[in-house]
Amino acid sequence: MTLTKDKIKEDFINKTTSLFAQDVSECSNSYKYLALASLVKDYAAQNWLKTNKQYAETSEKQVYYFSMEFLIGRLLQSNLINLGIRDLCEEALKELNINLRELEETEVDAGLGNGGLGRLAACFLDSMASLELPGHGNGIRYNYGLFEQKIVNGYQVEIPDNWLKDGNIWETRKDDKSVIVKFYGTVKTIEKKGRLNFELQDYEAVRAVPYDTPIIGYNNKTVNTLRLWSSEPVHSDFDLYEFSKGDYVKAQEYKADIQAISQVLYPDDSTEKGKLLRLKQQYFFVCAGIHSIIKRFKKSGHSIFDLDKHVQIHINDTHPSVAVAELMRILIDEEELNWDDAFRITVNTLAYTNHTILSEALEKWPIDLFKNLLPRIYMIIEEINRRFCEDIRRKFPNDEEKVRRMSIINDGVIKMAYLAIVGSHSINGVAKLHTDILKHRELKDFYDMYTLRFNNKTNGITHRRWLLQANPELSSLITDTIGEDWIKNPKELSKLRKFSTDTELKNRIEKIKFNNKLLLARYVKDKYDILIDPNSIFDIQVKRLHAYKRQVLNILHIMYLYNTIKENPNLDLTPRTFFFGAKASPSYHLAKETIKLINTVATLINNDPVVSKKIKVIFLENYRVSLAEKVIPCADVSEQISTTTFEASGTGNMKFMMNGAITLATLDGANVEIYDAVGTDNMVLFGMDVHEVTQYLNFGGYSSRRIYNEDNRLRKVLDQLIDGSLNVSPYEFENLRNSLLDMNDEYFVLKDFNSYVKAQEKIDLLYRDHKKWLEMCIINIAESGIFSSDNTIKEYAIDIWNTNPVRIK
Structure with missing residues (x-):
């Protein structure tokens, strides 16, 4: 089927009619989004069917990626791009007076993950489909995501992330593929034909119902599957006998207990009940997934003794x-x-x-x-x-x-x-x-x-979402400069390096970055009523909030800057806007205290008539994939400041690098490989190295109290946490201060503080030489292709999975 603008327009009109019995002009943006997404799914359906059929007929090994999280974000735009029809759709809808970007913004982020683990899984699925590898995802269809974060008086408040309240247009329920998962019970040993068999009796049965989502490959016919399992009662939704007797609560208990398994991502496990629910979740999707795989495998006619020749199950972290x-x-x-x-x-x-x-x-x-x-x-x-x-x-x-x-x-x-x-x-x-x-x-x-x-x-990111989709202006410029081969072969981005001193390219990149910064500045003004300067350095730390990621180091430095500017209002400092975005686990009280500190300092600085001209601080509420797509393209500085040896890899560092940000980092995780790629002149390093950290961890000898006593800058900011300087109760940040002093600063924040201050001063000096800064940006973009998840998945396929591409006819 060859799609044209007129065909898309006709199909879209028919779809709105069939779904909503309304004229297009009468439909809300929500209805228009649903109609378009349904249409895109229809366009992919034929290849989805062909892919599944061809996989069943081939002997090529199938890969099943088991993960608690799949942080897939919004799918409309990425699916349009991968199908190669976004421009056609945009033109067709424009003729109907519809703005495609508005429909894309209407889509809700899927509540299927939290941080890097889930986003990595999503990138891997995209790469497997785009590389024509027979690979699928297996996880849980959570009714509610982790939570929707609200900031109230500076505090994180968690409200349910009811992402499914209007349904999910991309999924297809497969009742006929349901699986019975068994909990509790008694194991009976039975002798059969001279061997001992084990049988679980008197168990609690749960029905696992699969919902399949198509994973569309880029510019090919491959459509793989993300299968997510929903927990449902095996029998009636409730005990009719108890209901008839008037015991309405008991009648619903069975249903509630079963549905709790797939109700929410990462239930609080600080209680015994919470631990039990987490373990139930893990066995639930693993059992259902493996049962489904074995059932499908046996249909192929292969011997069960050859299972490992045809099936690969990959365990993403310890959850599965x-x-x-x-x-x-x-x-x-x-x-x-x-x-x-x-x-x-x-x-x-x-x-x-x-x-x-x-x-x-x-x-x-x-x-x-x-x-x-x-x-x-x-x-x-x-x-x-x-x-x-x-x-x-x-x-x-x-x-x-x-x-x-x-x-x-x-x-x-x-x-x-x-x-x-x-x-x-x-x-x-x-x-x-x-x-x-x-x-x-x-x-x-x-x-x-x-x-x-x-x-x-080494982890990777899909460059199609984090560059082609998130930063279309920059993507077009790259294509104009080196051709379009980089989209299919991301290592081709390295060709950009020879243009790093090209004046015209620098000027165009500077303009694109400024335009992206303008968009984020408008977002901040609309949402928070704060004016920020798009000419300032956009210094960004967005990631899961954890003590080892050291958001606290960042905010302590900002407090030091505040003190310095108050003492010297004429300080020669390039204006800077500091952005934070992070969710803290609901039971992680120190992380939530850090969020409160960031917002307290932001209020102090943003309302100071002198300091706010030099620096501002923005906490981006409810950080998620769709917000990341707005934030990452406009970053000047990428904060990757975890304690050396504690961050496994990181993938945010790769996304920022790919969009031309300069990495401010410790030599931790994949920062080491970024350093190997761009060299010491194109990123800014600070902090202890592996040997120093290891020495402290193995042999002790670190004293945060001694550093506090010797460094007047640190002593002042730490005392400000409890002396009323921040216009809050002196007990507000007592635990945070104690963690740094009385508990001896587990992640060496104070030890690295002086080095971090010097690194920030270096950033300021580098940015002033803007021609050099732009050259650094181009080199970072050029060397980022090695961090595409396409390269990572090729290595998995060859070295671990032993599987090959399957070209869908």
Whole structure:
């Protein structure tokens, strides 16, 4: 089918009529968006059908990416771009007096993720489809996202993110593909045909209903699938007998308990009930996903003994690591394989990506909780661990301390990361530094045990969304300069480097950046009624709020600048606007206190008639993908200031770099590889190196109190947290101050403060030489192509998954 402007216009009119029985001119923007999105889905449907059919007919290995999060953002614009029809649609709608951009802005961000983990998964799906790889996503269809963030009197307030209130036009419910997931119960041992079989009885059944979303490849015919599972009652929505007796509350309890599983992303796990719900979520989507995969595989006629030759399941972080035991359960209990065959197939089928070195993120489940909820799964993990411990003893005899350290079950908990490592053929880190830390520090015992399983795959971002879609003016300029091959082959961006001194290119890039800054300035004025100077340096730190990401270092420096300007109003300082955007976990009180501090300082500075002429501070409420698409293209400075060795990779650093921002960074995570790409002259570094941080972590010797006593600048800003200078209660930021002084500053904020101040001063000087600054911008854009997720996924496909592209006919 060849689409034309007139065909799109005709189809759009027909779609509004069939959906809403209204003339186009009478439809609201919401209805117009739904009609257009439905039409785009129709256009993709034929290729979606062809893709699934061809995958069923081919023997090429299918990849299934299991993740708790898929932060896909809005889909209308990206789908139009990938189908190659956005310009045609824009022209067709313009003739109907409809602004396509307004319809794109109408779409709600899908509440399916929170931070980098979920956005990475979304980028990977885009790249798999665009590279024609047979790869699909598997996760949970959350009724509510993490939360919608409101800032009230400077405090974060969480309200439900009811992103599905008007439905989701992109998804297709597949009732016939539903799966029964079993919780609780009793395991009975039954002898059949001379072998012991295990059967779960008296269990609680939950119906997992899949909702499929098409993942459209760029400029090809591939349409892969994101399958998300919704939890529903197996039987009636409520107990009719109890309802008839008048017990209305009890009648609804069954439905509420079941639906809670897919109700919200990351329920608070500070209570036993919250922990139980999180574990339910993880087993729910893993069980449903693996059952669906096995069912589809068996239709192909291949032997179950060849499962690993045709199926690859990738575990994105520790959340889906129960997949090891669930796949073993199916192979042993349902397919009746012996243990050795089942374990061989399981290990060869599964691969695991580790995303962190933080112990809080390496999930551990209390044995009693786990065993009660998943009794058969626990039995299998116990046996995996018993055999694994014997393997350790054979390889490292007379080292029971090593056995204790490496045991999957120990100290009353099950260590899920260890389970994922033992049950997978590949374990990868997500940046060179991160992988080295895993090998030689955090997971050294396992690296010694399984040396060949460990590898690095540096994270990536889809350049089609974060450059082509988010920054169309810059994308057009790049194409004018080096041609359009970079869109399909992002490493081609490197050709831009030879134009880094070209005056005309610099001038055009400067104009594009200014236009983008104007758009954000208008957004800030409309939303917050704050005027900001688009000629100022836009200094931006937007990411999940966590102490190791050190938003507090940023705001302490801003407080220092405030003090300096108050003392010297004529200070020669390039005007700067500091932007923050971050959500804090509802139970993470120190992070929420940091948000309050940022907003308190912002109020103080933005209302000061002298200081506000030099600097301003903006906290961007409810940071999300669609807001990131507005913010990233206008950044001058990208704040990547985590404590060295604590950030696994980062992907925001790549997005900012790709849009011409200069990275202000520690040599942490993928910042190391950005440095390798652009060199010391094209980014600004500060802070302790790996060796220094490691020395402190291993041997101690750090005293934040000593730094506080010796640095007058720091002593003043830290005292301002409690002396009333910020026009709030002296107890407001007491915990934050205590974390830096009494708790000895876990993430070395005070240690790196002086270096950070000098780096900020260097930024100021560099920006004044604007020709040089623009040259740095061009070099960053040129070298960013290596961080496209297309390159990352090619490495996964070759080194881990052993799968090849499938050209859809």
